Amino acid sequence: MGFENILVEKEGRIGVIKINRPEVRNALDGNTLKEIEQALERLERDEEVGVIVFTGDGEKSFAAGADIRQLREKTAMDALLPGMSGTYRFIENSSKATIAAINGFALGGGCELAMACDIRIAAEHAKMGLPELNLSIIPSAGGTQRLARIVGKGRALDMILTGDIITAKHAEAIGLVSCAVPIGELWRTVKEKADKILAKGPLAIRLAKLTVNRGFDLDMDTALMMEKLSQAILFDCDDKNEGTQAFLDKRSAVFTGR
Numbered sequence: 001m002g003f004e005n006i007l008v009e010k011e012g013r014i015g016v017i018k019i020n021r022p023e024v025r026n027a028l029d030g031n032t033l034k035e036i037e038q039a040l041e042r043l044e045r046d047e048e049v050g051v052i053v054f055t056g057d058g059e060k061s062f063a064a065g066a067d068i069r070q071l072r073e074k075t076a077m078d079a080l081l082p083g084m085s086g087t088y089r090f091i092e093n094s095s096k097a098t099i100a101a102i103n104g105f106a107l108g109g110g111c112e113l114a115m116a117c118d119i120r121i122a123a124e125h126a127k128m129g130l131p132e133l134n135l136s137i138i139p140s141a142g143g144t145q146r147l148a149r150i151v152g153k154g155r156a157l158d159m160i161l162t163g164d165i166i167t168a169k170h171a172e173a174i175g176l177v178s179c180a181v182p183i184g185e186l187w188r189t190v191k192e193k194a195d196k197i198l199a200k201g202p203l204a205i206r207l208a209k210l211t212v213n214r215g216f217d218l219d220m221d222t223a224l225m226m227e228k229l230s231q232a233i234l235f236d237c238d239d240k241n242e243g244t245q246a247f248l249d250k251r252s253a254v255f256t257g258r
Contacts, residue, residue: 005032007057008039013050014194015043015096018057025064026056028109033087044095047257050202051194052094054117055101056110059183062100062126065108071135084109084141088116092142092213095206097197101190102126102177107165112139115146118209120176121190122168123183128176129165149216151176201239202257 007018017039019026036054043049056062066084082089091098091113100106100114102122111128114120122128130139130147138144139160148156151174159166168180181189197205207230215223234240238258246253 003035003039005029006035006039008042010046010049011191013048013198014191015046015049015052017043017052017054019055019063020057022058022060025061025105026058026110027064027068028066028084028113029070030083033084037087037090040090040094049096050198050205051097051099053099053101053190053194054091054113056103059103059123059125061104061110062102062106063110063113064105065110068135071137079140084112088112088142091116095209096202097194097205097209099190099193101186102128102168103183103186108132108139108143109141112141112143112146115150115176116142119178119193120171121186121193122171122177122180123186124168124180125183126168126171126180127165128168128171129163130160131163131165133161134163147176199252201234201237201243201253201255203237203239204234207234 005019005021007016007020009016009018017036019028019032019036021027021032040052043052097119098117100117100120102114102120104123104126106114106122106126106128108130111130114128130143132139132143139147144156144160147159155174158164166176168177171177172180178193179189211223211227211230215226218226239255242255243253
């Protein structure tokens with residue numbers, strides 16, 4: 001399957017979805033979002049892929065947000081469609097670990113894309129923000145909800161209400177990104193993180209994501225029961241036996257996802 005607005009690559013067990021619209025700072029129009037969903041579906045089915053990385057082409061922009069030309073035409077009914085929010089929920093619910101390699105500006109929908117990923121790593125020159133209120137709209141692809149959950153309600157309201165664009169170092173300080181590194185070290189840092197994840201049991205990765213994401217807004221007793229049920233599933237899997245035996249044998253485990 002060929003794509004117009006994205007590039008899909010593989011490096012070993014790492015799948016990469018790269019937004020490739022440098023002429024508009026990798027803005028996210030409807031067609032680009034559809035292509036991202038199609039690429040993600042493909043990588044989800046690929047049993048060799050264990051980690052999926054989202055990034056932008058070049059060194060200027062990760063994703064500059066929604067295409068303003070399309071935004072001008074939106075109506076109230078458009079806001080009720082899955083749209084960008086649906087795409088990002090699909091990413092958040094991926095069975096595989098996801099990493100945002102933020103190589104430049106991540107604004108509006110671009111920042112929301114990064115927040116839909118499990119882990120965010122930024123180049124030092126990158127900048128992030130949710131400036132939607134400048135257009136008299138709000139972040140509506142998960143921005144009002146994910147940002148508050150990641151950095152806290154107070155910091156989220158500060159960023160959203162002021163529309164401030166923050167540096168990668170500031171994003172690191174408030175926990176919006178895991179780390180900020182020189183652009184020349186971005187891919188190496190992302191790959192090191194991915195390799196650590198790939199060494200873990202794929203079933204455990206999937207259930208860890210599910211337990212954290214689904215349990216976050218539950219009461220503690222219900223969330224702890226979800227945690228116990230997830231652990232019960234893993235206790236009966238071949239990978240648990242392999243992981244524990246490999247530890248005792250002082251060797252690297254070879255997981256099969258079973």
